[in-house]
Amino acid sequence: MRAIEITEPGGPEVLAWHEVPEPRVERGDVLIDVAASAVNRADVLQRNGFYDPPPGTPPYPGLEVSGVVAEVGADVEQFKVGDEVCALLAGGGYAERVAVPWQQVLPVPDGVPLKVAAGLPEAACTVWSNVFMVGRLRRGETLLVHGGASGVGTFAVQLAKALGSHVVATVGTAEKAEQVRRLGADEVVNYREEDFAEKVKADVILDIMGARYLAGNVRALLTGGRLVIIGMQGGRKAELDIGALLAKRAAVHGTTLRARPVEEKGVIVRSVVDNVWPLVAAGAVRPVVYAEVPMSEAAEAHRMLDSGQHVGKILLVR
Template structure:
């Protein structure tokens, strides 16, 4: 088979479409013939040498795919060869085939295109596990997501709005603000010109910036507010005002999804299938795809992601 390999840490040109050994399903795994994968910020960090896959995971980038079941490993039940699926991965999605733990497999939602489904698993599992399972966002609570035009942002806006929360987001342009409002954001804040703290307080904040926004995120929290940090685009070290957290009875959570144990990922996937898949099948929530790029041109897709002009997901396609 072919896969995108990282020949050495560096810029997008280090990505190559090379012939590699075929993927094979182990016990409890399903082999998926890939139709599409998606580009995530974690893939860029891995390419740059800053985010190695967890032990035992594929060295090829790619945290989500869609495709068709090609083979079943020992002990797998509930799936059949030919089923259209999408999957959450710890790596290996930039390839023609990938072996997936059966607990991380999801059916393609009814009404969703097979290729577009590749943009669902990572963002849906990230948003659902952090905003709803961990932070416990409830209907009527005010929610802020940073990077509203990103894959995470566009999904977080839709889910929080569909489940009854007033939604605010930060964006870098009026064009992105307009798209976010179309998806359900009540307020889109241009971070280049406005301070999101002045639009608070918020009950839950989902943050991808880390250190750069930490103090202001805490300042923006309501009493009993919850801040969830899922990225470090703005650095990893900052001072935290514990006094302000105590006064607000607030909490700060820092989490990642990729390296979680298989049973935790399976629990998240089960919850997503129960709570989010009906919203997708009803059309209340949908995958937001900025564009598709042939998988062999993954370097171009990485440049597009790093340019930051996209809204939603950039997909890598193999579907004929």
């Protein structure tokens, strides 16, 4: 089969469409003929040599796919050949086929085109596990989403709004602000022009920035608030005012999804199918697709992501 290999750490030009070995299907695996994958920030980190896939994972980038089941392992009863599915991966999605533990496979939600479904698993599982399972966001509370125009951000805005929360998002341009408002954001803060910590008070904050935003995030938390950090685009290390945290009886959580055991991912995936997929099928939450790029031209898709101009997901289609 063919897949996108990272020939050496570097820019988008190091991504090459090569012949590679076929995946092995273990007893608990589902083999998927890939219709599409999607580009995530983790793929860029891997391309740059900073985020190796977990041991035993294919070396190709790609944390999510959609496609058709081509084969199932001996112990798999939940899926059958011919099913249209999408899947959460630890890696290997930029390829013609991928073998995935069945626990990480999801049915394509009703009404979502097969290729578009490739943009759902990573965002849905990230948002549901962090905002609702860890952050415990409840109806009527306020969620602050940093990077509201990203794939995760656009999904978080819609899902929190659909479940009855007041939603605030940060963005970098007026054009993105308008698009995020159309997705349901009640307030939008342009981080280039305004200090979000002066304008926003939130019960839950979903943060992709890390160090640079830590102090502001603590200031923005309400009493009993929960800060959930899922990225380090703004650095790894910062000073934490423990006194401010204690005074607010607040909590700071740091989480990742990629390296979790299959069983933990399976719990998240099943919860997403039960709680999120009905909202997607009903149209209350929809995948936001910025562009579809041929998988063999993954370098161009990475250039789009690197530019920061996109809103929503960039798909790699076959």
